[in-house]
Amino acid sequence: MPAPGSRAEAQPTVAAPCSPTLFLHAASLTITSLRSAALAATSRRWRMELFQSADVVLAVGTSLSYYVGGGHYFAKACTIQVDDAPRGLRDGQKAADIYVKSDALVGVEAILVGLDKVLGSGQTDPRWDPHEGAGTSHRDRARRFDAVRD
Amino acid sequence: MSKLYEALAEAFLAEGVDTQFALMGDGNMHWTTAFAHLPGVQTIHVRHEHCAVAAATAYHSATGKIAAASVTCGPGLSQLMTALPAAARARLPMVVFAGEAPINAKFYNQYIDQAPLVTATGAHYIAAHSVPRMLDHVREAFHIAKYERRPVVLGIPYDLQKVEHTSNQPYETSAIYYPKVGRIHPDPVIVAEAVERLKAAKRPIILGGRGVLRAGARKPC
Numbered sequence: 001m002p003a004p005g006s007r008a009e010a011q012p013t014v015a016a017p018c019s020p021t022l023f024l025h026a027a028s029l030t031i032t033s034l035r036s037a038a039l040a041a042t043s044r045r046w047r048m049e050l051f052q053s054a055d056v057v058l059a060v061g062t063s064l065s066y067y068v069g070g071g072h073y074f075a076k077a078c079t080i081q082v083d084d085a086p087r088g089l090r091d092g093q094k095a096a097d098i099y100v101k102s103d104a105l106v107g108v109e110a111i112l113v114g115l116d117k118v119l120g121s122g123q124t125d126p127r128w129d130p131h132e133g134a135g136t137s138h139r140d141r142a143r144r145f146d147a148v149r150d
Numbered sequence: 151m152s153k154l155y156e157a158l159a160e161a162f163l164a165e166g167v168d169t170q171f172a173l174m175g176d177g178n179m180h181w182t183t184a185f186a187h188l189p190g191v192q193t194i195h196v197r198h199e200h201c202a203v204a205a206a207t208a209y210h211s212a213t214g215k216i217a218a219a220s221v222t223c224g225p226g227l228s229q230l231m232t233a234l235p236a237a238a239r240a241r242l243p244m245v246v247f248a249g250e251a252p253i254n255a256k257f258y259n260q261y262i263d264q265a266p267l268v269t270a271t272g273a274h275y276i277a278a279h280s281v282p283r284m285l286d287h288v289r290e291a292f293h294i295a296k297y298e299r300r301p302v303v304l305g306i307p308y309d310l311q312k313v314e315h316t317s318n319q320p321y322e323t324s325a326i327y328y329p330k331v332g333r334i335h336p337d338p339v340i341v342a343e344a345v346e347r348l349k350a351a352k353r354p355i356i357l358g359g360r361g362v363l364r365a366g367a368r369k370p371c
């Protein structure tokens with residue numbers, strides 16, 4: 001039985017299911033301010049942990065090039081790519097496991113309709129707590145995650 | 151009667167270019183000046199050719215508009231070898247107006263074969279050497295840039311830029327030639343497979359790229 005507040009007790013909290021998280025990747029954008037760079041640095045560790053613990057990645061409207069992971073960020077995850085020009089082999093590595101060739105909006109709507117059918121209309125899988133992290137910034141969530149980790 | 155470089159500038163404007171990032175030299179000075187004098191456009195002068203393309207890249211990322219840069223021939227163009235691959239890998243719609251050495255000169259010390267340099271970066275190169283077809287070259291450049299989403303360098307010998315523009319035909323933009331295919335719909339079988347995977351997921355992540363914005367994503371009501 002782990003002691004209250006110990007690392008051993010904290011681990012299950014880290015491993016617990018979390019809400020789906022949206023990242024708008026900025027791999028090709030220019031970082032225009034120190035503020036952006038500082039935020040990126042703060043949340044990087046948290047982001048990497050999250051990527052590595054993911055079991056499914058739904059990648060929408062991204063080519064999944066080497067710079068967006070190309071498998072090495074989320075090697076264990078099943079990657080679903082929704083893109084109008086998917087390529088199986090991208091920058092010398094497998095881009096995704098499932099390719100949904102589609103306009104991003106139409107593809108996501110089709111997936112949502114499919115999820116509605118299996119989960120119930122407008123329902124969220126109870127394992128995906130939609131309120132987890134609500135009202136907090138990514139920076140706060142990163143701090144909290146790091147606090148649990150450390 | 152106007153000069154060809156003026157018609158070229160107006161063609162860029164018709165294609166939706168409202169901002170140019172430029173470093174002037176003899177190969178692009180006439181065009182850059184003509185474009186800068188057009189109504190509603192902005193000219194941003196940079197101190198290195200690399201910056202012209204890098205700034206145009208950022209401009210597209212920030213605004214979604216077609217990116218345009220301008221550099222001179224030879225040594226000017228050769229400075230793009232770092233910024234152009236980045237734009238090509240990011241699949242950016244960009245047109246770079248580049249001068250070329252005068253095609254009718256016996257010798258020109260800035261001459262280099264520009265096409266292999268540009269294509270080595272992953273960008274497309276159009277050597278516009280036909281005066282009667284000059285605006286067709288512009289249209290093709292924008293069509294490739296917008297439709298295939300890749301940077302295009304339009305190389306025009308600067309002695310040809312200064313000839314009289316005799317055509318009185320209005321410029322037809324590349325948009326006229328886009329195939330109207332509508333939004334691409336997914337295969338229901340593949341969608342069902344994706345849904346099954348998502349349903350079974352314990353720690354799903356949604357990763358959104360620029361295609362999300364192009365598809366018209368917005369905040370939920």
